[in-house]
Amino acid sequence: MTEQPPEPRRPPTEPPPLLEVRGLRTDIRLKRSTVHAVDGVDLTVRAGETLGLVGESGCGKTMTALSLIRQLPAGGEVVDGTVRLDGVDLLALDDTEMRQVRGNLIGMVFQDPLTSLNPSMTIGAQIAEAVRLHRRVPRAAARRRAVEVLDLVGIAQAASRLDDYPHQFSGGMRQRVMIAIALACDPKLLLADEPTTALDVTIQAQILQLIDQLRRDLGMAVVLVTHDLGVIAGRADRVAVMYAGRVVEQAGTEELFLTPRHRYTEALFSALPERAAETRERRYTIPGLPPDLTTTQTGCRFAPRCRFAQADCALVDPPLVEVLPGRQHACLHPVDATHHLEARERFEVPAALHKDRQVLLSVQHLVKDFPLRHHLFGRSAGTVSAVADVSFEVRRGLTLGLVGESGCGKTTTGRLVVGLDPTRRREQARPTVPLRGELPSAVDPPSGCRFRTRCPRAQQVCGEQEPPLADLAPGDHRVACHFPLNIQVRTDQDLPGP
Numbered sequence: 001m002t003e004q005p006p007e008p009r010r011p012p013t014e015p016p017p018l019l020e021v022r023g024l025r026t027d028i029r030l031k032r033s034t035v036h037a038v039d040g041v042d043l044t045v046r047a048g049e050t051l052g053l054v055g056e057s058g059c060g061k062t063m064t065a066l067s068l069i070r071q072l073p074a075g076g077e078v079v080d081g082t083v084r085l086d087g088v089d090l091l092a093l094d095d096t097e098m099r100q101v102r103g104n105l106i107g108m109v110f111q112d113p114l115t116s117l118n119p120s121m122t123i124g125a126q127i128a129e130a131v132r133l134h135r136r137v138p139r140a141a142a143r144r145r146a147v148e149v150l151d152l153v154g155i156a157q158a159a160s161r162l163d164d165y166p167h168q169f170s171g172g173m174r175q176r177v178m179i180a181i182a183l184a185c186d187p188k189l190l191l192a193d194e195p196t197t198a199l200d201v202t203i204q205a206q207i208l209q210l211i212d213q214l215r216r217d218l219g220m221a222v223v224l225v226t227h228d229l230g231v232i233a234g235r236a237d238r239v240a241v242m243y244a245g246r247v248v249e250q251a252g253t254e255e256l257f258l259t260p261r262h263r264y265t266e267a268l269f270s271a272l273p274e275r276a277a278e279t280r281e282r283r284y285t286i287p288g289l290p291p292d293l294t295t296t297q298t299g300c301r302f303a304p305r306c307r308f309a310q311a312d313c314a315l316v317d318p319p320l321v322e323v324l325p326g327r328q329h330a331c332l333h334p335v336d337a338t339h340h341l342e343a344r345e346r347f348e349v350p351a352a353l354h355k356d357r358q359v360l361l362s363v364q365h366l367v368k369d370f371p372l373r374h375h376l377f378g379r380s381a382g383t384v385s386a387v388a389d390v391s392f393e394v395r396r397g398l399t400l401g402l403v404g405e406s407g408c409g410k411t412t413t414g415r416l417v418v419g420l421d422p423t424r425r426r427e428q429a430r431p432t433v434p435l436r437g438e439l440p441s442a443v444d445p446p447s448g449c450r451f452r453t454r455c456p457r458a459q460q461v462c463g464e465q466e467p468p469l470a471d472l473a474p475g476d477h478r479v480a481c482h483f484p485l486n487i488q489v490r491t492d493q494d495l496p497g498p
Helices: 061-068 095-099 123-135 139-152 171-183 201-218 229-235 253-258 263-270 273-279 410-417
Strands: 019-029 034-045 050-054 076-085 106-109 189-193 221-225 238-243 246-252 321-324 327-329 359-373 380-395
Touching: 019 061, 034 061, 034 076, 034 221, 034 246, 050 061, 050 229, 061 076, 061 189, 061 221, 106 171, 123 139, 123 171, 139 171, 171 189, 171 201, 189 201, 201 221, 201 229, 221 229, 229 253, 238 253, 238 263, 246 253, 246 263, 359 410, 380 410
Parallel strands: 050 221, 050 238, 106 189, 189 221
Antiparallel strands: 019 034, 019 076, 238 246, 246 327, 321 327, 359 380
């Protein structure tokens, strides 16, 4: 009997994708026209993977995400394609079955928390509502889960904030509440539509790290919708670039950043502010506007705005083709590895700061406290110091940027300036010591410099005297700091007494 040779070992087959989208087309019917918002999108996401969906505003990113959960705006309808989650076609489910998917198997972080949260319900009730609907747990267990997820997303004193309403939170904190609602039921797939919108840079990293940690712990897949290429660079495994309702390029994140092939992707990287800052060259902007999606498109949709468009680009609509395993693009004349951008016009930073211009707005010693009421008896439970002794000037024709962490008082300052809230003069601050690494308590503001507990250069005087806002040098540069940068720091022994 002749011995048969052993069969060659076959590589293990990859598990099927958690989410598979094929030929997705979504229209939004208006009174006199129809917007073809999503036009033949193909996507795959595996369990534990993060897919970044990037592109300009209006390119179809959000409509693609909303199409997956069938929660489109008025007039919106998925007209073609399939959306399979764990092998189940979501487009074939009825409304009752689809409600069991939203918030349970698929979590969604919407772009605008102010319009997504119910203003008449406490945030604890809104989180607990999703938990009780999908987990069938008692009210007390749902509230405990609400506290857990609020703590995860960085809401300080989460248990005491359960009975607060959305208007009692800053814009950044409302976004964190939206993320908590989306994560409350441990979904298999998280659709994050601009999850760091309205969050300051110190909180953005925390939120993205939280999503990453949950993805690893739960094997959850993530579709990260954003226009911020920096967010994609640090978090996504693969990237799909969208333009005018279509995916024009797909690749691994590192590969896309090192060697973009589609001319639109290249233009996005050229328009990054960091590139202009590093080279002191005028920032490149993509000319023109995206095409009108209510009309029939001919040729490449990016051709009218492309610096390298050829005659055939206006005639041929390039399909999305796979040029390498896992690498796709839809461009007739892709970026070549040896291609170099033409030199752009340089510019010089203006030396003068226009101090001779008229002062249009002068704000001096702005103060605003909000009273706290006991939820049961309506009695006073203290005050929250939202704005404490803020002063600044705005000169005609110039722009003043007001920046800071969420909850630091930026929005309240703006409301006070336009007269939406009454103000009063500065009061004596009440001393307290906040926890290291956290923002100072607004209920009992600390004495001294408010940043001292988080400052690596803090000295004894920082806890004793509040630094006034003073000119650092002749000009418009003012700072409230005992030891500003580029100034030699002395030890406590060298400091004068109080």
